[in-house]
Structures are given as structure tokens and as C-alpha cells.
Amino acid sequence: MSAAQLPVISPPAVGNWLLLSSVLVIAVVVVGGVTRLTESGLSITEWRPITGVLPPLSRAEWDSEFDKYKATPEFRLLNSRISLEDFQSIYYMEWGHRILGRTVGLAFVLPLGYFAFRRRLARSLRGPLLGMAGLLAAQGALGWYMVRSGLEPENFTTEGAVPRVSQYRLAAHLGAALVLYAGMFAAALAVRADWRFARDGAWSRLADGRTWEEVLRNPLVRRFRVHVAVVSGLVLLTALSGAFVAGLDAGLMYNEFPLMGGRLAPPLNELLSFRYASASPIDGGSGLWRNLFENPTTVQFDHRVLATATYLATALLFASSRGAAMRAVLPPLALRATAAAFAMANVQVILGISTLLYLVPVPLAAAHQAGSVALLTAALHILLALRRPGVAALAWRKANLARKTTTTGDKPKINV
Template identity: 70%
Template sequence: MSKPGVKPPQATLDARFFSSNRSLPLGALPVLSQPPVGRWLLLSSTLVFAVIVVGGVTRLTESGLSITEWRPITGIVPPLTHAQWEEEFDKYKLTPEFKLLNHNITLAEFKSIFYMEWGHRVLGRVIGLAFVLPFTYFALRHKLSPSLPRQLAGMTLLIGAQGALGWYMVKSGLEDSLMDKPGAVPRVSQYRLAAHLGAALALYAGMFTAGISVLTDWRFAQTGKWSGLVDGSKWEQIMQNPIVRRFKTRSILLTGLVFVTALSGAFVAGLDAGLLYNEFPLMGGRLAPPTDELLSVDYASSPDGSGLWRNVFENPTTVQFNHRVLAVTTYLSTAALYATTRSTALRAALPPAALRSAVAAFAMANVQVILGISTLLYLVPIPLAAAHQAGSVALLTTVVHLLLALRRPSMAARLWRQANVAKSAKP
């Protein structure tokens, strides 16, 4: 029985909490996603993490142009007979990559690069099925919190768009016009590569964020725990603290910086810029190459030499220099954010999970710097380069997790918590 004068939490609800649960009566609690939903989203994010790393290896092994057609359905089955392999090989022989670089490649060597690209594409299809089918099930069974269906529908569209964007990227390396450019190297457009990677990182971050949010909301609703605090009832007081708010703003900016730095790495990979200036911290014995090399007129957008902005995206020297600057800035920013957590005032104000996440972010930043420098010094060996790409996703994970440690419980979780507290207070 409720306490006199205290309105049950259900009675305070209104229709805006039921946009995805219209079959429920108005007085009921909104649906709160349970742990299986969160675990499914984290598994989906893990698959996206894997496809990003596999995609990086595909680029490093120069396997991405081995499949010359996009067949979303029938392409899942690789060649099975010798005649089918010969047919695929003949298609590859018509590409600029074969004519300019791989004209001596054997059928056995072709199979090796074909399977690398095929595996990348199949993993993308697996992600689609592993996401769409459970999403459909959870949605039809009304297992999703009110805000989730729209988010997950957007992720579904992004998964489909990624397939089309991936082919759009590969197609840029198959164009016959490459044969007419003196000194041209058959490779995919670095712009399209960066767009493909950026969409994958956004998809990963979205799935990871949604998965962790589901699990933390459920824990808060059932136990009252929040961000490492056994008693999370003071979460609102903590989040309104000016010191915590400033820390969260800096964390958001750092997350954006990590994302941009990862994207700049796509331009490095797309232009093979990592094969230049294999030393650190200097470039040719100085902190920065000469200005006329960084802003070369060879990359100007106009015949009169104006429009030097293209150097930022198309000049391998400039691209590597920019990536270095962004990487060092990211490292120093992560170190500075971690250093602020050592102050007595901030340590007292921040929840334990945020403090742990700041430590994890700084630790991962150190690992990533070591991987990046090693990749450069050893002339981009595939294992190190693949680990460096994986490290960029891992660093993004740590800073996103830092933001999640400063996330407010959802409205549904708060209402459930109120209901559970009221229920436990009954005599």
C-alpha cells in the first residue's frame, strides 16, 4: 500500500513515454530493455570491430580490388570449380591493378587476395543478419525501451548503406581512367575509404553506446547502482556539479578528436603515406617538411597554382604530417584529461566508473602511440599496422565508455527505479 499523500510513480506518466509501446495502458510503466538486448548490441559492436580490422588488413594486403563485381546475394558463395576461378581471374585481368602492378600474379596468388576481400564482404553480411533479425524479434515482442527502436532503425539503414558505400569505394579503384594518368597507382579513393571507415566507426560507437546504456539502465532500475556507486540516488546532484559538467564537456571534445584522428589514418592508408618519412618525431631531420613540400603546387586545384587545400587530403607528405599532429594532440589531450582526475576536488566529485575510464583511456593512448610509431619505423608491416588500426577503435571505445560513465539514467530506468523503491517500501 502506498504512503498517504504519495502518488504512485505510474500515475505520473504521460503519453510521450509510449511512442513505441502504444499497446500498453497509459498507467503502465514504459518498457525497459533487459540485459539480453544489451548483450546482443555489444556482440553486434564486436562484429563491427572485427570487420574494421579485417577491412584494414584487406587494404594492407592490397586485396580490395580482387573482386570486380558487387553481388549482395549470390556473392556470398566463392568460386567452387577451377572453371569458376578462371572466370574470376579473367575479370581481374581486365583491371588497372592487374595491368599496372600484378601482371605476373598466379592463380594461386589471386585466390589468396580474393579470399581476403571475400571474407571482408561476407563478414559485413553476417553483421547485417546478426543485427536485423534480433532487432526485428525484440521490436515485435515489445522488448525495446521507447527511445531504442528509432536508434536501431537508423543503425539498420547505416549497415545497408555501408555495403553500397563499400562497393562505391572499390569501384573507384577499378576505373579504366587510371590507365591514362602518368605514374598513377591503382588504389581506391582515399575520400571514399575515409567515408567507409567513418561510417563503420559511427556504427560501432552507436551499437556500443546503446548496449552499455541498456545494461546500465537495467542495473540502475533493479539495484540503484550507477556509474560504480552502490547508491546511485545522488546521480543528479553529481551531474549538476560544475566541475563534473566541465569534465564531461572536455571528454566530449576528446572523443571528437579521437574520431577525427582515426579518420585521418584512413587518408594515410589510402595514399600509402606511411611509407614516407619513416622516422619519429622528425621528418627529414626537422619537425616539419619544407612548406613547398607540404603545400605543393602539384596538388593545386587550379592550373594557376591556387587552391592548395587539396594538399591536406591528396599530398602523402601533408597527410602523414597532419596525422602526426592529430595523433600527438590526441595523446596530450588524453594525458591532460587524465591529469585533471588526479586533483582532489575532481576525484571527490566524479563517480568511480568515470575515474576508471579516464585511466583506461590514457593507458590505451600510450599503447596506441607505441603502435603508431612502431608501424612507421618498421615500414608499415601488416601485423603492426593492423594492430594500430585496432588500437584506434580500442581508444575510441575507452573515451566513449568515459562518456557513458557520465550518462544520466534514461527516463524509463528512473521510473522503474521509483516503482521498485515504492514496492520495497510497502509493509
């Protein structure tokens, strides 16, 4: 087959662009976490996607923004004594988060248009990348939907209500960001792996004569992939439960580990309190199940249980990869990625416990949130190390092997 007849295979530049985009998403997630920890997220009371790019530039504009903030429940109930300088500090924190979000959008959409126009995108990438572009656009609207929940006075009419965004909307916003990051990162590594495979047959650093088909057909490898998928799901679920912990300030409830109030679990009537079974001013509804999402004690306990389950699952995954039988069948890249995942799980446990014991300081809490993304990255890396080459990569590899047999032994090149 000629190059014109072969399917389009994305070049390394596409993978590098996707990798950079995924790094920018991580930055947005971490800055968003710091914004929430510093209670800066409700300082900007309007959503202006275009005109909001510039911050206030004059004293009159600052006074106008400050007056808008003074009308919010957060100012009346918590920050009624802050000065204009204090307000500027939290305003810039939220403004920086929004500007970084816009930067991610431009850094993703503009190159996407360029690569699409130049026909550098493999067919298997086109749908997912369009989906990511749509999710990026939706993230802006979802972020404002989340902020609105902390600005509406009717949400804080009950006694003891604290001005904060809805933990449900916060979890949705974070979850969408993690899905977006995972999609970009997975696509980036897939593009780079496919290019290497098409060029010289390299797959997961396999160098012992086995083919990728032999490896992936092995029953032990199939079971291992299922285990990795379970670990990845647990990491994502634990991160989402962390959003509920953050949204309710549940990390300040029991600042000890592994006990909670001198016992492994708080009393049942504290975990399933009828206080949280009544209708919520934020989303309505009732039932004891609401304790799972609205009771700070239950939310912290759930996060501890999920974190422990995630750590144990990752430790078991690592232990199984060290066995002689598994080491003999897994490719080197999968073995290294598994070791990296277990190492990151240990770091994440240390960060989580430290954050709890030291009453959620901003640097530790931000590092803990970044650690969850790093652990998700490691788990995804294992899955991608056990991924079969794409259709385009297989076609190009076959064509290059055929071309190689008709040359004088020179290494064939791919012209895309």
C-alpha cells in the same frame, strides 16, 4: 503504477546483443584494414549481394574471376605476373571481408526484428536502432562505391598513377563503420546501465550516498564531460585522418619519429605543393587545400599532429582526474574509464610509432587500426559513465521504490 502502465525498459539481452554486434563491427574494421594492407580489396570486380556469398567452386569459375581481374588497372600496372594461386589468396581475403560484413547485417537485423516484435525495445532506442540498420545497409553500397574507384581505368591515366581506391571514399567507409560501432556500443552500455539502475539504483558504481543528480550538477563534472567530448572527437578525427594515410600509402613517406627529414615539419613547399592543386581525376576540383587530402607528405604530417593533440588531450584529462577535487566528485566508474583511456592512448602511440619505423608491416598496422577503435571505446566509456539514467529506467526505479515501501522488505523485482 502497474507494470503494464510503465514504459518499456530494454532487458540485459538487448544490451548483450548490441555489445556482440559492436564486437563484430570491430572485426569487420580490422579485417578491412588487413584487406587494404595486403592489396586484396580490388580482387573481386563485381558487387553481388546475394550470389556473391559463395566463392568460385570450380576451376572454370576461378578462371572466369581471374579473367575479370586481368581487365583491371591493378592487374595491368602492378600484378600482371601473378598466378591463379596468388589471385585466389587475395580473392579470399576480400571475400572474407564481404562475408563478415553480411554476417554483421544478419546478426543485427534479425534480433532487432525479434526484440521489436516482442516489445523489448525502449522507446528511446527505436529510432537509433532503425538508423543503425539503415547505415548497415548503406555500408554495403558505400563499400562497393569505394571499390569501384579503384577499378575505373579513367582514374589512373595520369603519369605515375597507382591503382588504389579513392582515399575520400575509404575515409567515408571507415567513418561510417566507426559511427555504427559507437552507436552500438553506446546503446549496449546504456541498456545495461539502465537495467541496473532500475533494479537496485546502481549508477556508475557510486556508493558514497550521493545521487546521480548531485554528481551531474557539479560544475567540475560538467567541465570534465566537455573535456571528454573533445577527446572523443579528436580520437574520431585522428582515426579518419589515418584512413587518408592508408589510402595514399603515406605511412611510407617519412619513416622516422618525431622528425620528418631531420626537422619537425617538412618544407612548406612540400606540404603545400602546386602539384596537388590541379584537378583530380577522381573527383575534380582544384586548390591548394587539396594537399590536406591528396599530398602523402601533408597527410602524414596532419595525422602526426592530430595524434599528438589526441595524446596530449587524453593525458590532460587523466591528470585532471587525479586531482583531489576531481576525485572527490567523479563517480568511480568514470575514474577507472579515464585511467583506461590514458593507458590505451600510450599503447596506441607505441603502436603508431612502431608501424611508422618498421615501414608499415601488416600485423603492426592492423593492431594500430584496432587500437584506434579501442581508444574510441575508452573515451565513449567515460561519457557513458557520466550519463543520466533513461526515462524508462527512472520510471521503473520510482515504481520499485514505491513497491518496496509496501512489502516486508524483500528486494523488488522488475518484470518486463
